[in-house]
Amino acid sequence: MDSEGSLRERLIDVGVDLVTPEGSASLGLREIARCAGVSHGAPRRYFPTHHALLSAIARCGFEDLRARFGAAIANTASPRAQLQAAARVYVGYVLDCRGMFELMFRHGLLDSRKHASDGLRLRESTLPLFERIVALVARCEVERDAAHRSGPAEPAPPPTVTAAALWANLHGVAQLWAWGSLQLALDAEPPGGAPRGDQLDRLVAAVLDAHLGPVNS
Template sequence: MPDATDERPYHHGNLRAALLDAAERGLRDHGADRLSLRDLAREVGVSHAAPRRHFPHRQALLDALAEAGFMRLDTALCTAVAGAGDDFPAQVRAGMIAYTRFAIDNAALLELMYTSKHRPGATRIVAAAEAPFGRMRDLILRGQERGALQAGDPERIGIVLFATLQGIATLINGSLVAPELLDDIVDTAVEQFLRGARPPA
């Protein structure tokens, strides 16, 4: 008896986007290990061979998810910082809120993004990751130029900021801190970060 998926259509209006949307839902609900191109084809209603037009294998799908995740993170940071006006502390707060909300809303995706980035040969993912991290680096450089942050290697300051953001997201994702406390926690983190990183008097 033929595979039921053989009777499904090969073509789809926007198959690549539909597969990525379905894959992200599966990633969130079941984790990366349980994602398969055949199951995703069944979910979006196409033949089991159709996804290979866009993703020749499962790793290509995971890489595309990670790349798209970094692009979305960059857009979220850009929008947040641009909407904060010219006030540097407000820009820092907006960037921190945007990152932690993304990390909380997309925990499984963020984990995939970071693990995929360090996989050998993942040059497209590394390039995509440069945008959001470069945006945060630019924010630190802006603070240094304005005298709000101490001079020196912006990477060292950035590591402290990144560790703070990851820590907040981990606590909330681990149900150790209630999600509704996010804004207040970020306010405290911004105040402590700016106080600790300001130039010596």
């Protein structure tokens, strides 16, 4: 017989399995309970609201993305290269895990001030990822300033502002590619699916150049 903790985790795992191919529309309480092999009322014993269960499932997505970030930058030395690796992972994650990504950034989950699961609002799960981007942006700016010792560099916005703009730009690249709009604008192939490696590298490099300046500037 499942312990309370193991059944709780099984409900979350089932939700993760459902959202990956089917999208967040598949995450009804009854469907999750059915796939977990429990009564339709069982999830209520562990998650007081549907919102709480969805938040727990979405936090798995943030944990997965954070782990992918860590793996991508593990053997990368410079902050600019780490940002490029993380940016590539982010866009790739959006395109490979659309259902989970949709859930992770669902406005109703991120914006709620009334609901929390395990005392943690979902929006707080985004902070470690954003703080990592801010730290890397700050290191890039230190290196840029050091490279301009012979003359004053143009003043930059605070790292939090640059990081927010960079994140928003990457988010937009991924969403527009997922919708097919970027392919149309760039006359790129294939019309669907993820961009080829060279296409993704060029898009990521352009985003970094726009917000951090060209590498040799």
